[in-house]
Structures are given as C-alpha cells and as structure tokens.
Amino acid sequence: MALAGVRVIELAGLAPAPFCGMILSDFGARVIRVDRTKVAMTVDTQARGKQSVALNLKNPKGVAVLKKLCVQSDVVLEPYRKGVMEKMGLGPEDLLKENPRLIYARLTGYGQSGSYAKAAGHDINYLAMSGLLSMLGRTSEKPYAPLNLVADFAGGGLMCAFGIVLALLERSRSGRGQIIDASMVEGAAYVGSFMWKSRSLGLWNRPRGENLLDSGAPFYDTYRTSDGKYMAVGAIEPQFYQQLIQGLGLDDADLPAQMSISDWPQLRETFSRVFATKTQAEWSQVFDGTDACVTPVLSVDKVLSHPHNKARGSFFKDSQGEISPRPAPVLSRSPAEPCRFRDPFIGEHTRSVLKEYGFEQAQIEQLLSAGIVECNEAKARL
Numbered sequence: 001m002a003l004a005g006v007r008v009i010e011l012a013g014l015a016p017a018p019f020c021g022m023i024l025s026d027f028g029a030r031v032i033r034v035d036r037t038k039v040a041m042t043v044d045t046q047a048r049g050k051q052s053v054a055l056n057l058k059n060p061k062g063v064a065v066l067k068k069l070c071v072q073s074d075v076v077l078e079p080y081r082k083g084v085m086e087k088m089g090l091g092p093e094d095l096l097k098e099n100p101r102l103i104y105a106r107l108t109g110y111g112q113s114g115s116y117a118k119a120a121g122h123d124i125n126y127l128a129m130s131g132l133l134s135m136l137g138r139t140s141e142k143p144y145a146p147l148n149l150v151a152d153f154a155g156g157g158l159m160c161a162f163g164i165v166l167a168l169l170e171r172s173r174s175g176r177g178q179i180i181d182a183s184m185v186e187g188a189a190y191v192g193s194f195m196w197k198s199r200s201l202g203l204w205n206r207p208r209g210e211n212l213l214d215s216g217a218p219f220y221d222t223y224r225t226s227d228g229k230y231m232a233v234g235a236i237e238p239q240f241y242q243q244l245i246q247g248l249g250l251d252d253a254d255l256p257a258q259m260s261i262s263d264w265p266q267l268r269e270t271f272s273r274v275f276a277t278k279t280q281a282e283w284s285q286v287f288d289g290t291d292a293c294v295t296p297v298l299s300v301d302k303v304l305s306h307p308h309n310k311a312r313g314s315f316f317k318d319s320q321g322e323i324s325p326r327p328a329p330v331l332s333r334s335p336a337e338p339c340r341f342r343d344p345f346i347g348e349h350t351r352s353v354l355k356e357y358g359f360e361q362a363q364i365e366q367l368l369s370a371g372i373v374e375c376n377e378a379k380a381r382l
C-alpha cells in the first residue's frame with residue numbers, strides 16, 4: 001500500500017483527527033492512537049486498522065513514554081486546542097529536537113495564530129467562519145450546515161491527511177520533518193475555492209437558495225416520488241436538460257426556457273407534480289442509461305445493493321456486518337486495503353506497542369502498576 005512503513009502517532013480526538021488517522025491507516029500507515037487512561041469507551045468511530053495505547057499524559061512519565069514513541073515515528077497528529085501540547089512539554093520544538101524527521105500535524109478549528117486560536121468550536125463554527133455557511137440553505141431560510149461534512153471532514157481530516165502526505169513527499173527529498181498548521185476554517189474555505197473563483201461568472205449573484213447550484217434552479221434539485229423517496233436531478237447542460245424533459249414525458253414547447261429565472265418556480269412545480277406520479281424504482285428505470293443526470297437518492301443502507309456500486313465494490317461490510325465506504329481514490333498498483341477486523345479497545349495494544357518501541361518488560365510493568373499506562377488485552381480476548 002502507498003503508505004506502508006509510515007508510522008503515525010494519533011492523539012485521540014473527536015471527529016476530524018480520527019478521520020485523518022483512518023485515511024492514513026487505510027492506505028497502509030501504521031497508526032497508533034494514544035488514548036487517555038480511565039476511559040471506559042472510545043468515541044472514535046473511525047478507528048479502522050488502528051492500534052490503541054492508553055497513556056496518562058498528565059504525568060511526566062507518560063509524557064516521556066509519548067516522546068519515545070514519537071522519536072521512532074514519522075508523524076504525530078494532535079487535535080487539541082492551541083497550547084495544550086506545549087503545556088505538556090510535547091510541543092513541536094520539544095519533539096522535533098529529538099526527531100528532526102518528524103512531521104508534526106496540528107489539526108484545529110482556527111489554526112495556531114489569530115484571535116480565535118484558543119477558542120473552543122465545532123464544525124458549524126468553522127464553516128461559518130469560512131464564509132461557506134452563508135451560502136448554504138434554501139431560499140428565505142436560515143443558513144444550513146450539511147451535517148459536519150465540510151469543515152470536520154473535508155476541510156479538516158482530509159485536508160490534514162493531504163498535508164501529511166505532502167510533508168512526507170518533501171521529506172523524501174530534504175530528509176527533514178515540519179509542522180503542519182491545519183485550520184478547519186481554512187481547509188473548508190480552500191475546498192470551497194470554486195465559490196470565490198466562480199463569482200465573476202455570476203453564479204452566486206442571487207440570494208441564498210436562488211442560484212444555479214444551491215437548489216434555486218429546478219433542474220438542480222431533489223424531487224419526491226410517489227413512494228415517499230427522492231430523485232436527484234442535475235441536468236444543467238441544455239443537451240442533458242432535454243433528456244430530463246423527455247424522460248418526464250413533458251413537451252419542451254409547453255415549458256418556459258430553461259434559463260428563464262423568473263419562470264423557475266413554475267417549472268419546479270411542474271417537475272414536482274410529474275415526479276410524484278411514479279415510484280423511485282420506476283423513475284430509476286426511466287432514467288438509467290440516459291444522460292438526463294437523474295439518479296435515485298439512496299439511503300445509507302441501500303448504497304451497497306445498487307448495481308453500479310455493487311459492480312465497483314464501492315461499499316463493503318466489515319466483520320461486524322457494518323457497511324462502510326471503500327477508501328477512495330482507487331490506486332491501480334497500490335490500492336488501499338481497509339482492515340476488516342473490529343476497532344481496537346482502549347489500551348488493547350499498550351503492552352505490545354511499548355515492547356516493540358524498546359521498553360523493557362520491567363519498565364512496562366512499572367508503568368502499568370503506577371497507572372501511567374493501561375492495558376486492555378483481557379477485554380480484547382473476551
């Protein structure tokens with residue numbers, strides 16, 4: 001796999017950093033998640049392929065353990081508020097001094113500088129600060145955050161993984177590590193570059209929810225079917241729009257022009273009325289194999305069985321029967337191979353990892369009895 005041989009230490013976080021670690025793990029990196037001690041259950045639902053070491057970083061001996069792990073690693077990924085790592089004596093200066101090849105990735109909401117750097121926040125706040133939230137939502141409604149996909153995952157976890165891969169590539173030439181300041185505000189805004197770069201085209205001149213791609217246009221929207229499901233319509237180009245009209249059984253001569261914005265409400269009503277006459281399956285049959293750009297809105301349970309997704313193996317079931325998306329993109333020679341085994345228990349690999357990283361048996365026992373590290377091998381064997 002592309003990242004085979006890369007060792008990552010991921011400090012346990014909420015959503016974006018776990019996703020970043022999972023991407024690296026899916027593509028072959030060895031990811032060791034450092035969890036807190038005295039925690040019964042992890043909230044990391046993106047732990048695929050990771051190992052877990054439970055370590056008390058409030059104790060200087062715990063800090064020393066982490067340093068030793070980082071000296072022998074390629075990447076450390078930290079998801080804390082600005083200053084937390086420095087306070088524990090684990091800031092970039094400390095760790096890069098001991099391992100100048102280390103890539104030190106800092107995944108935060110607001111970045112390492114600026115007046116918000118130390119403030120708490122979540123996806124919706126970062127999305128708001130990126131400018132993008134102001135553009136999301138239906139006409140005459142308040143801004144609407146699309147789950148926590150944009151800032152946490154696209155602009156956060158994924159962008160941070162991209163930064164790490166870039167830094168690894170650069171290190172193969174320079175031999176030196178570096179610090180990655182991954183701000184979710186900036187990551188989200190960067191993902192949304194199109195919104196800024198396409199303003200001159202007049203794509204976003206109208207209020208929120210009344211533009212071409214924000215559900216303003218009737219040919220770029222979703223429609224309810226007779227069985228209470230939905231179809232997605234993305235027939236922008238005139239030649240594809242014609243196929244939409246044909247599939248709906250409408251006559252172009254009876255309809256206003258596609259780009260007549262003042263007629264969009266009327267056109268939407270017509271489309272809504274027609275879509276409500278057949279089930280999702282029936283509409284899929286009508287549009288499959290055409291270029292009308294009309295697809296069923298699949299529920300997360302149904303994606304696995306759709307013939308297209310099935311043919312490509314786009315989703316898979318793990319050993320627990322849970323459906324997951326296959327890691328993307330697909331590399332021809334060294335594709336990702338997601339681990340199908342269950343996620344680790346907190347501290348499941350403490351003993352084995354410490355041994356591998358050069359701790360003597362007696363040292364490990366001492367750390368365990370002092371509560372500086374915790375081990376959960378027994379739970380794993382149950």
Ligand SMILES: C[C@H](CCC[C@@H](C)[C@H]1CC[C@H]2[C@@H]3[C@H](O)C[C@@H]4C[C@H](O)CC[C@]4(C)[C@H]3C[C@H](O)[C@]12C)C(=O)SCCNC(=O)CCNC(=O)[C@H](O)C(C)(C)COP(=O)(O)OP(=O)(O)OC[C@H]1O[C@@H](n2cnc3c(N)ncnc32)[C@H](O)[C@@H]1OP(=O)(O)O
Pocket residue numbers: 011013014015016034035036037041042043055056057058079080081082084087088107108109119120121122123124148152
């Ligand atoms: C919208 C998303 C978030 C969605 C997440 C939800 C899915 C989950 C959120 C809450 C979960 C529920 C909850 O936990 C209760 C149940 C628990 C149960 O086990 C499961 C069910 C639950 C209902 C559970 C269910 C779900 O999992 C949840 C609903 C996001 O937007 S995520 C993005 C958040 N932002 C960032 O990541 C940006 C960077 N980080 C930050 O700004 C801050 O970390 C943050 C997120 C604001 C949190 O601030 P906080 O004050 O809590 O922490 P920090 O200032 O960063 O300091 C960390 C302290 O921890 C110490 N520490 C770290 N590691 C160790 C260690 N190994 N040992 C000892 N101590 C450690 C560190 O020293 C810091 O201590 P100090 O505060 O003393 O300096």
